[in-house]
Amino acid sequence: MGRFIKSNAIKFTKLGDPRETLSLTTEEVDTDLKEGEVLVRWIACPVNPADINIARGVYFYKRLPPASLGIDGFGVIEKIGPGVKYVDVNDHVMPLHPHIQGGYWREFQVLQALGLYKLNKRLPLEAKATLTANAATAYLMLKLFVPLEKGDYVLQNAANSQVGRAVIDICKAFGYKTINVIRYRINVDKLKQELLDLGGDYVFTEAEFKENGRKFVNSLDRPLKLSINGVGGKSSIPISANLAKFGTMLVYGGMSLKPHEILTSSLVFKSIKVIGFQLFDYFGVEQDDFRRRTYDELTELFLAGKLHVSPMEKVPMENFKEAVAKTMAGSHLKQLLMISNEHASSHI
Amino acid sequence: MGRFIKSNAIKFTKLGDPRETLSLTTEEVDTDLKEGEVLVRWIACPVNPADINIARGVYFYKRLPPASLGIDGFGVIEKIGPGVKYVDVNDHVMPLHPHIQGGYWREFQVLQALGLYKLNKRLPLEAKATLTANAATAYLMLKLFVPLEKGDYVLQNAANSQVGRAVIDICKAFGYKTINVIRYRINVDKLKQELLDLGGDYVFTEAEFKENGRKFVNSLDRPLKLSINGVGGKSSIPISANLAKFGTMLVYGGMSLKPHEILTSSLVFKSIKVIGFQLFDYFGVEQDDFRRRTYDELTELFLAGKLHVSPMEKVPMENFKEAVAKTMAGSHLKQLLMISNEHASSHI
Numbered sequence: 031m032g033r034f035i036k037s038n039a040i041k042f043t044k045l046g047d048p049r050e051t052l053s054l055t056t057e058e059v060d061t062d063l064k065e066g067e068v069l070v071r072w073i074a075c076p077v078n079p080a081d082i083n084i085a086r087g088v089y090f091y092k093r094l095p096p097a098s099l100g101i102d103g104f105g106v107i108e109k110i111g112p113g114v115k116y117v118d119v120n121d122h123v124m125p126l127h128p129h130i131q132g133g134y135w136r137e138f139q140v141l142q143a144l145g146l147y148k149l150n151k152r153l154p155l156e157a158k159a160t161l162t163a164n165a166a167t168a169y170l171m172l173k174l175f176v177p178l179e180k181g182d183y184v185l186q187n188a189a190n191s192q193v194g195r196a197v198i199d200i201c202k203a204f205g206y207k208t209i210n211v212i213r214y215r216i217n218v219d220k221l222k223q224e225l226l227d228l229g230g231d232y233v234f235t236e237a238e239f240k241e242n243g244r245k246f247v248n249s250l251d252r253p254l255k256l257s258i259n260g261v262g263g264k265s266s267i268p269i270s271a272n273l274a275k276f277g278t279m280l281v282y283g284g285m286s287l288k289p290h291e292i293l294t295s296s297l298v299f300k301s302i303k304v305i306g307f308q309l310f311d312y313f314g315v316e317q318d319d320f321r322r323r324t325y326d327e328l329t330e331l332f333l334a335g336k337l338h339v340s341p342m343e344k345v346p347m348e349n350f351k352e353a354v355a356k357t358m359a360g361s362h363l364k365q366l367l368m369i370s371n372e373h374a375s376s377h378i
Numbered sequence: 379m380g381r382f383i384k385s386n387a388i389k390f391t392k393l394g395d396p397r398e399t400l401s402l403t404t405e406e407v408d409t410d411l412k413e414g415e416v417l418v419r420w421i422a423c424p425v426n427p428a429d430i431n432i433a434r435g436v437y438f439y440k441r442l443p444p445a446s447l448g449i450d451g452f453g454v455i456e457k458i459g460p461g462v463k464y465v466d467v468n469d470h471v472m473p474l475h476p477h478i479q480g481g482y483w484r485e486f487q488v489l490q491a492l493g494l495y496k497l498n499k500r501l502p503l504e505a506k507a508t509l510t511a512n513a514a515t516a517y518l519m520l521k522l523f524v525p526l527e528k529g530d531y532v533l534q535n536a537a538n539s540q541v542g543r544a545v546i547d548i549c550k551a552f553g554y555k556t557i558n559v560i561r562y563r564i565n566v567d568k569l570k571q572e573l574l575d576l577g578g579d580y581v582f583t584e585a586e587f588k589e590n591g592r593k594f595v596n597s598l599d600r601p602l603k604l605s606i607n608g609v610g611g612k613s614s615i616p617i618s619a620n621l622a623k624f625g626t627m628l629v630y631g632g633m634s635l636k637p638h639e640i641l642t643s644s645l646v647f648k649s650i651k652v653i654g655f656q657l658f659d660y661f662g663v664e665q666d667d668f669r670r671r672t673y674d675e676l677t678e679l680f681l682a683g684k685l686h687v688s689p690m691e692k693v694p695m696e697n698f699k700e701a702v703a704k705t706m707a708g709s710h711l712k713q714l715l716m717i718s719n720e721h722a723s724s725h726i
Contacts, residue, residue: 287642292652298654302653304653306649
């Protein structure tokens with residue numbers, strides 16, 4: 031093969047609705063690597079809600095067109111440049127700094143080796159492609175803010191989201207009990223059973239928890255010190271109001287697209303804290319050792335069968351428009367773009 | 379004088395609207411004091427919004443009828459019981475534990491000496507009667523949560539409230555600058571000038587701050603690390619959204635009677651904290667030394683002319699109905715019930 035190779039890439043050329051602005055194109059990649067660089071062949075990259083917002087230009091970090099989307103993914107090292115020690119050809123990797131070296135919906139990409147995390151090859155593909163953000167978000171929210179003991183309770187909404195499922199898994203692994211709130215939907219009982227099967231201790235719909243949550247929480251044998259909120263709007267009221275005195279509500283999202291509402295009585299009479307959590311604010315670029323250690327621990331949880339991958343739908347790269355449309359419509363499985371074949375090494 | 383003395387007391391006999399349930403009555407007080415007790419003659423007690431809510435039974439701590447209102451006040455020691463060392467006859471005092479030994483709208487009361495703070499006699503009457511809660515709230519919010527340096531900015535709404543005015547005073551004393559937001563009213567320019575004269579650095583109406591706040595805060599020479607919120611509702615949005623990354627909004631009240639609304643983007647993209655502040659949660663009964671030291675420091679600020687009393691309207695005790703009605707109507711000066719005459723010592 032020559033120095034320049036052709037590589038497929040999904041790109042947007044202007045900000046706006048990604049169903050309209052994205053197209054599959056080809057770019058030339060220079061395989062003459064500089065000091066510290068590696069050539070990555072991406073295998074699978076999920077479509078995240080954040081990708082949609084990046085394409086629209088409304089996410090908190092901006093990627094200016096022309097650019098590619100993709101904030102996490104799983105790839106294989108095809109070639110290493112001079113001075114690269116930490117990773118080698120054929121290693122499985124994922125990005126450590128998705129907001130710096132972003133845009134992985136492409137076949138080949140030259141990246142800094144230091145910005146990659148070497149994945150354990152025994153992890154399932156879905157875990158490799160999504161380890162960067164969701165499981166780490168759940169893990170650090172449970173580790174960094176409120177000291178919990180075995181038998182303590184954690185209350186969360188959006189319990190069926192990727193982060194919510196990881197919260198259930200990690201709480202179970204650590205010996206905490208989860209009180210899970212989900213939004214009503216057709217076949218809600220099926221979803222309830224699914225979360226109970228995953229290891230959730232209690233599952234309520236929002237309406238059920240609004241009505242009976244206080245009585246239920248008051249009946250627990252311990253104070254409720256931590257709640258986790260990914261929804262916002264009025265859903266934030268019972269998630270915060272049922273905390274014990276000096277309790278903490280962590281907020282990692284606002285799927286309702288409405289401001290979080292918190293009662294004055296919760297704040298003032300119970301002196302609760304509400305803390306916004308954005309993974310990469312607690313996981314800075316100068317904290318790579320801490321990041322790698324966190325991913326090592328998550329890998330162990332996966333390999334011990336304590337952390338599960340959420341169900342995902344694998345979609346060939348060419349069908350990206352369908353995957354993006356399904357993500358935007360909601361109520362579908364997470365969409366995983368299959369960029370290339372894990373075992374079809376090209377070894378440039 | 380005999381062992382039992384007659385004492386006037388304003389009392390409510392059932393929960394409800396205090397304009398209807400309160401009456402001036404007479405009770406007998408036993409002046410034969412036990413170990414550690416003192417007899418206090420109350421001089422002046424303010425009417426607080428919290429008193430109204432206590433009378434209604436909707437405050438976070440309850441006082442069951444028949445009972446007296448009053449969570450702070452200024453009194454004179456008339457007599458001391460055996461073993462009392464910390465205070466003496468003629469000393470000026472205020473309650474240290476208003477929510478435990480409450481109900482000061484009465485002429486004479488037997489209290490535990492250890493539950494009283496000895497006031498500096500040089501303090502103005504209004505300060506003696508209200509030092510317990512408002513100035514201490516402002517002071518501890520500025521001291522306990524966010525390390526600030528001279529030249530730093532503090533943003534607050536309800537800037538013309540008792541707490542808000544104390545925030546302006548204490549910030550000025552500590553070398554911090556205040557950005558003050560007030561609600562629109564007739565003659566708003568007069569109130570703006572009053573807060574500027576008090577030492578406020580910037581004063582905006584809510585509408586002005588909503589429109590220009592971001593631009594203004596972005597133009598500051600430092601990040602905005604702390605904001606203070608006593609209003610709630612939509613007013614919480616600009617008070618939190620203009621914080622710098624990892625900034626903190628303290629909430630001590632919700633005068634709007636609406637839940638605090640906080641944008642997901644403020645929480646998640648800026649990783650801000652929202653912390654509810656209730657004075658007596660940070661100022662526990664087991665922390666009397668800390669309380670006394672705090673009141674000593676506030677006394678020094680008053681005597682140095684750095685902390686000012688808010689204007690108050692003195693009302694004879696018999697006119698309590700008028701004072702309560704004005705407090706409930708709002709837009710009046712703080713009402714200060716004059717229970718007895720400071721200089722008319724009875725020395726039982």
